[in-house]
Amino acid sequence: MSDTLRTARQPEPEAAPAGSPLAAHVVERLRDLIVTEELPPGAPLRERALAERLGVSRTPLRDALKALATEGLVTIEPKRGAVVAPFSEAAVAEKLDVLAALEGFAGERAAEAATEAEIAEVRALHHDLLAAFERRDRTAYFHLNQAIHRALVAAARNATLTALHAQLNSQLYAYRWRGSADLTLWTTAIAEHAQLVDLLSRRDAAGLSAALRAHVGSTWRQLRRKGDAGGIPQAGASVGD
Structure with a gap:
């Protein structure tokens, strides 16, 4: 497929920083x-x-x-x-290890504590995510991907977790944005998100925790296998590049 992934001017931040x-x-x-x-x-x-x-x-x-x-x-x-700041493989790997642990904990708690309305919202976000993928709308996909992960963390009902996750996740925006430039990795992520929604819907705490831990580092592992970890696909790269 030769569609060019759309570049975004606005990957959405999680929260406004302190200050004016x-x-x-x-x-x-x-x-x-x-x-x-x-x-x-x-x-x-x-x-x-x-x-x-x-x-x-x-x-x-x-x-x-x-x-x-x-x-x-x-x-x-x-x-x-x-x-x-320069890109650092070691720094990204280190941060992803911690983020995976945080999201794994969030998944376990969210499966137990999420309301039916919150689960329905995650399903709706996933539906929109699929539509963005079909349109190859990388901007919308990035926003929705972040929204799904924030929703899962919020459903865990732990203020300390929410604050730590927001801080660490913001440090990985650039990496996660670059990783979405590869269609193969993007397709894998879509399948993994479908699994997350299914596990949440079934309130499988252990399964959702394990799946989130694996999902957070999935793109990184694939890039490492392909030998592209030090040269993550650039924003705007064409499918097949």
């Missing part, structure tokens, strides 16, 4: 540019140029850069200033 509303808006704008690699790894983040590009003063811009540094998307270096 303007700084939060700038964080979202910058995160989008970094995740979709309009600002690639290693790119210098020149304050004057970025402030002009985003139409803001340097104060909210600096606050935004500090916030993104806590997410691991930006590195602030003495004298050199802020740069887009």
Whole structure:
């Protein structure tokens, strides 16, 4: 299949960061540019140029850069200033190990605690996810994928889990966005999501926990087998590239 996967300008963040509303808006704008690699790894983040590009003063811009540094998307270096953080296989693998544990715990609790309305919402989100996949609408798919995982975590009813998951997941946005550029991996993820919905519907706590743990690292394992872990498909790559 030769369809070109659509690039997105707006992978949706989980929550606005602390600080002023303007700084939060700038964080979202910058995160989008970094995740979709309009600002690639290693790119210098020149304050004057970025402030002009985003139409803001340097104060909210600096606050935004500090916030993104806590997410691991930006590195602030003495004298050199802020740069887009380089991709690190080791860092991604380490974070995915922890995220898998968090989502596994969330799945176990969600299977037990989710209301019927919450389960119905996850089913509805999955239905929309399938439609986005059929359209090859990568933007909508990314949003819906994130929404499903957030819904499962929310259904676990654990505020500490929700906060930790949001923080760690935001650090993996760029990796997860790049991983969706490969149609084979995308197709596998769709099948895995169908399994998650089935296990949740049956309230299979152990099964959902195990499936979520495996699902979180599935794309990474496939990329490693293909030898592409250090060169994850770029945003906008064509199917078959």
